[in-house]
Amino acid sequence: MKKEEEISNKARRDFLKTTAIATIAATACGSLACSCSSKKANVGEKVKLLSPDGEIVEIDSSYLNHQEHMAIVSKLEAREGIAGKKFVMVVDLSRCKNARKCVAACQKWHYRTEDKEWLTVKLMKDSEEGAPYWFPKQCFHCDNPPCVKVCPVDATFKRQDGLVLIDNERCIGCKFCMAACPYSTRVFNWSEPELPFDIKHQQYSPETGIPGKVGTVEKCDFCPDRSREGLLPPCVEACPNGVFYFGDENEDTVSNGDETVSFSQLIKDRAAYRFQEELGTKPRVYYLPPKDRQFPVERGYENLPDNLKERFKDVMEESNLLEKK
Amino acid sequence: MELNKYQQELFDHQRPVIEKYGRRAWGWSIFYLLWIGLGGYALYLQVIKGHKITGMRDNVVWGLYIANFIFFIGISYAGAVISGILHILKVEWRKPIIRIAEMITVISTIIGPIFILLCIGRLDRLHHLFLYPRLQSPITWDVLAILTYFAGSVIFLYLALIKDFAIYRDANLKVPKWKQKMYKILAIGYKGTPSQKRHISISMNLMAIMIVPLAIIVHSVLSWIFGMTLRPGWHSTIFGPYFVLAAIYSGTGVLIMAMWVYRKMYKLNSYLQDKHFIYLGYIMMILGAAYGYFTFSEYLTGWYGSEKWDSEVIGKLFNPAEYGWWFLFANVAGIILPILIVAIPKTRTPNLIAIASFFMVLALWVKRYLIIVPTLESPLLPMQDTRPEFVKYSATWVEWALTFAGIATFFLFFTIMSKFVTIIPISEFADKEKKSEPVPEIQKEIATE
Numbered sequence: 001m002k003k004e005e006e007i008s009n010k011a012r013r014d015f016l017k018t019t020a021i022a023t024i025a026a027t028a029c030g031s032l033a034c035s036c037s038s039k040k041a042n043v044g045e046k047v048k049l050l051s052p053d054g055e056i057v058e059i060d061s062s063y064l065n066h067q068e069h070m071a072i073v074s075k076l077e078a079r080e081g082i083a084g085k086k087f088v089m090v091v092d093l094s095r096c097k098n099a100r101k102c103v104a105a106c107q108k109w110h111y112r113t114e115d116k117e118w119l120t121v122k123l124m125k126d127s128e129e130g131a132p133y134w135f136p137k138q139c140f141h142c143d144n145p146p147c148v149k150v151c152p153v154d155a156t157f158k159r160q161d162g163l164v165l166i167d168n169e170r171c172i173g174c175k176f177c178m179a180a181c182p183y184s185t186r187v188f189n190w191s192e193p194e195l196p197f198d199i200k201h202q203q204y205s206p207e208t209g210i211p212g213k214v215g216t217v218e219k220c221d222f223c224p225d226r227s228r229e230g231l232l233p234p235c236v237e238a239c240p241n242g243v244f245y246f247g248d249e250n251e252d253t254v255s256n257g258d259e260t261v262s263f264s265q266l267i268k269d270r271a272a273y274r275f276q277e278e279l280g281t282k283p284r285v286y287y288l289p290p291k292d293r294q295f296p297v298e299r300g301y302e303n304l305p306d307n308l309k310e311r312f313k314d315v316m317e318e319s320n321l322l323e324k325k
Numbered sequence: 326m327e328l329n330k331y332q333q334e335l336f337d338h339q340r341p342v343i344e345k346y347g348r349r350a351w352g353w354s355i356f357y358l359l360w361i362g363l364g365g366y367a368l369y370l371q372v373i374k375g376h377k378i379t380g381m382r383d384n385v386v387w388g389l390y391i392a393n394f395i396f397f398i399g400i401s402y403a404g405a406v407i408s409g410i411l412h413i414l415k416v417e418w419r420k421p422i423i424r425i426a427e428m429i430t431v432i433s434t435i436i437g438p439i440f441i442l443l444c445i446g447r448l449d450r451l452h453h454l455f456l457y458p459r460l461q462s463p464i465t466w467d468v469l470a471i472l473t474y475f476a477g478s479v480i481f482l483y484l485a486l487i488k489d490f491a492i493y494r495d496a497n498l499k500v501p502k503w504k505q506k507m508y509k510i511l512a513i514g515y516k517g518t519p520s521q522k523r524h525i526s527i528s529m530n531l532m533a534i535m536i537v538p539l540a541i542i543v544h545s546v547l548s549w550i551f552g553m554t555l556r557p558g559w560h561s562t563i564f565g566p567y568f569v570l571a572a573i574y575s576g577t578g579v580l581i582m583a584m585w586v587y588r589k590m591y592k593l594n595s596y597l598q599d600k601h602f603i604y605l606g607y608i609m610m611i612l613g614a615a616y617g618y619f620t621f622s623e624y625l626t627g628w629y630g631s632e633k634w635d636s637e638v639i640g641k642l643f644n645p646a647e648y649g650w651w652f653l654f655a656n657v658a659g660i661i662l663p664i665l666i667v668a669i670p671k672t673r674t675p676n677l678i679a680i681a682s683f684f685m686v687l688a689l690w691v692k693r694y695l696i697i698v699p700t701l702e703s704p705l706l707p708m709q710d711t712r713p714e715f716v717k718y719s720a721t722w723v724e725w726a727l728t729f730a731g732i733a734t735f736f737l738f739f740t741i742m743s744k745f746v747t748i749i750p751i752s753e754f755a756d757k758e759k760k761s762e763p764v765p766e767i768q769k770e771i772a773t774e
């Protein structure tokens with residue numbers, strides 16, 4: 001037991017270390033970027049930062065150049081993946097109350113309009129008498145991905161770190177991968193995506209998926225650009241209930257932002273399962289069963305806007321959850 | 326080229342057709358061109374505005390276009406299998422119909438793949454299929470198979486045409502100079518010497534033997550685009566043979582229809598005789614029964630096993646509020662009707678067989694639609710989508726316009742080709758007529774049967 005704790009502690013330290021290094025790197029880049037950019041008026045808002053010497057410095061926020069998606073790697077690197085990693089996600093269904101913060105964070109990070117969700121939350125009901133539960137779903141980044149098998153031009157590929165990504169500069173838009181994916185994960189750009197001007201002209205990388213292009217397929221990418229910076233994907237960070245654990249199977253560590261735990265221990269203790277194991281796709285996303293739930297299902301329904309309520313109405317009615325109100 | 330009495334008669338009969346692009350042909354051609362123009366406009370819009378203007382969305386990613394693709398590749402079997410198999414079996418009565426059959430093959434093999442292109446989001450990146458091909462993908466198999474098949478069918482059609490080109494070349498046809506020249510080039514100096522005859526005959530036999538397995542590969546590979554996915558209604562081991570059979574079946578139907586139209590249009594009754602309709606009708610009946618058997622076993626196993634995901638799709642096909650009526654039509658008009666029409670002696674007439682073929686071909690098109698759409702409308706995870714166009718597919722005018730443009734292209738190519746070559750091969754007719762009885766007697770024989 002003690003040993004395990006030690007491992008877990010070490011993992012956490014490692015994680016914090018990487019995060020710290022990334023912050024410093026970000027700062028360095030930020031100051032570098034600001035030194036050559038045009039002068040900006042002081043806003044007066046101070047920001048505390050950790051300097052490379054380990055000191056905490058306070059600088060005016062206007063000197064910071066906010067650099068999102070800074071980890072642009074070459075196409076080849078983007079295909080290879082991050083060496084030594086094997087990304088994995090654990091979703092704790094007992095904590096989800098459909099707060100939809102993960103969806104919002106994902107949409108924002110990837111500059112997506114409301115109707116194109118990479119991350120969706122479904123209301124599942126496994127059997128007629130079974131209890132409904134909220135089921136967030138990203139791409140499963142399967143180890144035996146049906147989508148990658150069928151791609152005729154190698155536009156979607158499996159990386160050594162376990163991620164399945166898409167190169168939308170190679171994709172011909174045949175949509176075969178969408179037909180092949182049993183989990184309806186992939187979305188198509190049916191028209192030119194609406195993007196801010198600077199994002200539209202940003203250099204494309206399969207790791208960021210930005211900018212999206214008309215006539216090509218996209219999907220959740222587990223944000224490898226953030227992993228390169230030592231950050232967790234926005235959905236994980238945004239969740240108020242710590243539903244998502246993201247981490248590295250090789251390190252045997254996953255973190256939901258609040259706690260960092262041993263991946264193998266977590267899935268052992270909580271009897272994790274993979275969705276539709278029988279399809280043989282070997283997903284990299286594990287679910288912790290919705291047992292001893294922290295919130296009643298209705299909590300995720302009551303405060304939704306009407307158009308979202310419409311999505312789940314059938315299941316709620318079927319479970320007689322609407323009349324109780 | 327020396328022509329015998331029968332050949333001369335046949336040639337004289339068809340001469341005006343290839344000498345003049347008559348008013349009727351022009352009228353129809355312009356009509357077809359108008360449809361093609363509308364399709365061109367629809368395609369322009371689709372390229373400019375993106376696929377948003379089609380009915381396809383994230384769940385139903387494929388629609389009419391793919392159904393048309395399967396349909397056209399399916400009818401291309403008319404030439405490949407019917408003409409190929411009959412050639413291998415040395416069936417004599419095939420000779421007047423092989424040209425029509427092989428023309429159907431070549432033309433529909435051109436049109437089919439156009440429909441898969443319409444379905445592709447980035448036409449500007451088509452060269453990626455050759456730059457970065459992945460052999461694991463059934464689409465790559467398809468590209469290879471269809472290109473080979475197309476080349477094979479063109480060669481097969483051309484080989485059967487060389488002798489005829491020589492006849493046209495030597496016949497002093499009243500046609501423009503360029504057309505004369507074209508016949509001369511295409512006849513590649515054929516004079517009817519014994520060695521030339523032998524070469525053509527050997528090549529024809531080889532091509533007939535090759536074209537049959539090629540055709541089977543093409544449609545199997547096509548079916549595997551669906552069969553290789555993990556979707557209910559698609560992920561079935563029967564899909565390869567099922568598609569192949571449905572393809573030969575619909576090809577026979579289109580062949581019968583084309584024969585019926587040409588017989589009417591050019592008064593070819595003494596060449597495209599009742600027996601041709603009846604013999605092809607027999608073939609259609611047998612294929613219909615086999616197709617019915619495949620259909621039955623496919624849905625019976627799915628229904629009986631009643632796995633949740635399978636049942637969802639089958640439930641939609643059986644539900645009158647969803648696809649029930651279409652499914653019923655596909656099976657009644659696609660299986661029962663043609664079998665009955667041919668099986669009952671009283672209804673076994675060219676006109677009725679042609680009508681049955683028409684409904685059967687229509688039913689098989691519907692069937693292709695029913696293979697694509699209900700499966701895609703039944704994803705594993707609940708859709709829980711509030712946008713109606715994402716939940717249920719309905720084709721837009723753009724897709725319909727392009728569908729009709731495809732059909733119009735088929736007719737247009739047919740019209741144009743029938744102005745260049747005779748619909749009934751002249752040279753093939755010779756050998757047969759010498760030894761067999763004159764035409765009217767055969768008709769009598771059929772009538773008394």
